[in-house]
Amino acid sequence: MIGYIKGFLHPAMDGTVIIENASGIGFKIFVPTGSALYKMPEGTEVKVFTSMQVKEDDISLYGFMEKEELELFELLITVNGIGAKGAMSIMSSLSVSELRFAIASGDAKTICKANGVGKKTAERLILELKDKMGAFADVGDGAAIFVDDDALGDDRTEAVSALIALGYTKNEAAAAVGKIKGDGLTVEDYIKQALKKL
Numbered sequence: 001m002i003g004y005i006k007g008f009l010h011p012a013m014d015g016t017v018i019i020e021n022a023s024g025i026g027f028k029i030f031v032p033t034g035s036a037l038y039k040m041p042e043g044t045e046v047k048v049f050t051s052m053q054v055k056e057d058d059i060s061l062y063g064f065m066e067k068e069e070l071e072l073f074e075l076l077i078t079v080n081g082i083g084a085k086g087a088m089s090i091m092s093s094l095s096v097s098e099l100r101f102a103i104a105s106g107d108a109k110t111i112c113k114a115n116g117v118g119k120k121t122a123e124r125l126i127l128e129l130k131d132k133m134g135a136f137a138d139v140g141d142g143a144a145i146f147v148d149d150d151a152l153g154d155d156r157t158e159a160v161s162a163l164i165a166l167g168y169t170k171n172e173a174a175a176a177v178g179k180i181k182g183d184g185l186t187v188e189d190y191i192k193q194a195l196k197k198l
Helices: 067-076 084-093 096-104 119-133 154-165 170-178 187-197
Strands: 004-011 016-020 026-030 045-055 058-064 135-140 143-147
Touching: 004 026, 016 045, 045 067, 058 067, 058 084, 067 084, 067 096, 067 119, 084 096, 096 119, 154 170, 154 187, 170 187
Parallel strands: 026 058
Antiparallel strands: 004 016, 004 045, 016 026, 045 058, 135 143
16 A cells, blocks of 8 residues: 655646656556646655555556545545545545535535536435534634534533534534533533524
8 A cells, every 4th residue: 555655746637647756656646636736836846645546457546635635535435336536526526625514514416516426426425424524613704614523522512412403403503502612511501602693
């Protein structure tokens, strides 16, 4: 398994780049369409995180500038019906934050924007990966932050569950509870304050 390749960049065609290592070997790596690698001058020294995919008739490297992108790619290819090329198509259409938000919020329509991804595939992807995404909290100005349930604390998590029972979505509830300043409040206090923000 090749975890990453460090070397000199040579942009290629057809969604790939060549990274030439210190030994003079050029590794052909498939990268997402919007990768920052395409904006770098030829000969730039780069470090690319890679996933090596082995099939009977093919061995391919898929590369990313950020480790988070690689981790998301490797999650996508665990979904039945989404191979490496399908995962790359999705990651070429959506940024990491857009994709994670779409999965966490159950937005199949956004995922369908990727070339070759139909509604059923998008829904299967959401079903299989939603629990691994946690929730995103809206922090205003169109921004969103990732909210890990474990990071909320027991009382806050209970408050989120209570708000969901009242009909709010997980994202809305997590966002409202996440905005409350100060710890050590009772579950009821968290709920009351969160309701003022909803």
